[in-house]
Amino acid sequence: MNTQTQNAFRALADPTRRDIVQMLASEDMTIAQLTGHFDMTRAAVKKHLTVLSDGGLITFEARGRERINRLEPKGMAPVLDWLRYFDRFWDDRLANLKNAIEGTNR
Amino acid sequence: MNTQTQNAFRALADPTRRDIVQMLASEDMTIAQLTGHFDMTRAAVKKHLTVLSDGGLITFEARGRERINRLEPKGMAPVLDWLRYFDRFWDDRLANLKNAIEGTNR
DNA sequence: TTGACATGATACCTTTCGGTACCGTAAAAA
DNA sequence: TTTTTACGGTACCGAAAGGTATCATGTCAA
Numbered sequence: 001m002n003t004q005t006q007n008a009f010r011a012l013a014d015p016t017r018r019d020i021v022q023m024l025a026s027e028d029m030t031i032a033q034l035t036g037h038f039d040m041t042r043a044a045v046k047k048h049l050t051v052l053s054d055g056g057l058i059t060f061e062a063r064g065r066e067r068i069n070r071l072e073p074k075g076m077a078p079v080l081d082w083l084r085y086f087d088r089f090w091d092d093r094l095a096n097l098k099n100a101i102e103g104t105n106r
Numbered sequence: 107m108n109t110q111t112q113n114a115f116r117a118l119a120d121p122t123r124r125d126i127v128q129m130l131a132s133e134d135m136t137i138a139q140l141t142g143h144f145d146m147t148r149a150a151v152k153k154h155l156t157v158l159s160d161g162g163l164i165t166f167e168a169r170g171r172e173r174i175n176r177l178e179p180k181g182m183a184p185v186l187d188w189l190r191y192f193d194r195f196w197d198d199r200l201a202n203l204k205n206a207i208e209g210t211n212r
Numbered sequence: 213t214t215g216a217c218a219t220g221a222t223a224c225c226t227t228t229c230g231g232t233a234c235c236g237t238a239a240a241a242a
Numbered sequence: 243t244t245t246t247t248a249c250g251g252t253a254c255c256g257a258a259a260g261g262t263a264t265c266a267t268g269t270c271a272a
Contacts, residue, residue: 013119
């Protein structure tokens with residue numbers, strides 16, 4: 001079976017982790033910075049980051065005593081691939097998506 | 107917060123449930139039919155179907171003593187909408203998806 | 213050098229999850 | 243009618259998930 005697909009879907013299953021992904025879409029952030037946006041301990045946030053890393057959705061780089069967390073777009077590929085399997089079922093939605101893509105590419 | 111989005115992502119987090127979704131993409135099936143494809147009890151499969159139903163990914167219809175389970179494409183909308191938020195990050199992947207869509211639409 | 217700061221790592225707790233076993237009910241078939 | 247058959251529902255179990263608390267470590271700054 002495909003471990004990457006499973007890890008990616010699992011990573012996206014938690015609302016906190018989806019929020020983290022959205023935050024990292026705006027800018028790279030340290031663990032402490034991310035923790036500032038949630039009502040939980042740094043240890044909890046770091047666990048979520050580990051799950052996101054296992055899912056291939058983020059990477060990180062140690063810089064001094066800080067750890068810069070960064071979004072990894074490639075990690076979303078297994079998810080998009082799996083969804084693509086159902087093209088014929090949600091054509092209308094995919095049409096919207098297609099329009100959005102064409103809009104941003106111009 | 108958005109419960110539909112959470113329930114949909116949660117429903118997709120389990121490999122058995124993703125398999126069920128793929129099977130229902132081929133044809134509508136009863137609980138017993140689905141169970142035949144897995145190495146687990148009917149009760150376990152039914153639990154998965156309940157989670158999928160909560161996520162809005164399937165619907166079902168009682169027909170006599172059988173229950174016909176059917177894929178519900180609309181349920182995927184929250185997932186696709188969430189993913190669309192990140193357009194600018196996975197442009198290359200979206201480009202592939204766009205090509206696939208155009209291919210199937212022609 | 214000393215102290216504050218950002219993180220890593222581990223143990224522990226509680227809840228949820230995936231699964232089985234078992235019982236009951238309604239419909240189809242003999 | 244009697245007997246299968248396809249369900250629904252609940253109780254229960256072990257494992258994993260989400261979270262806290264705590265301690266250790268490396269780094270930056272005074």
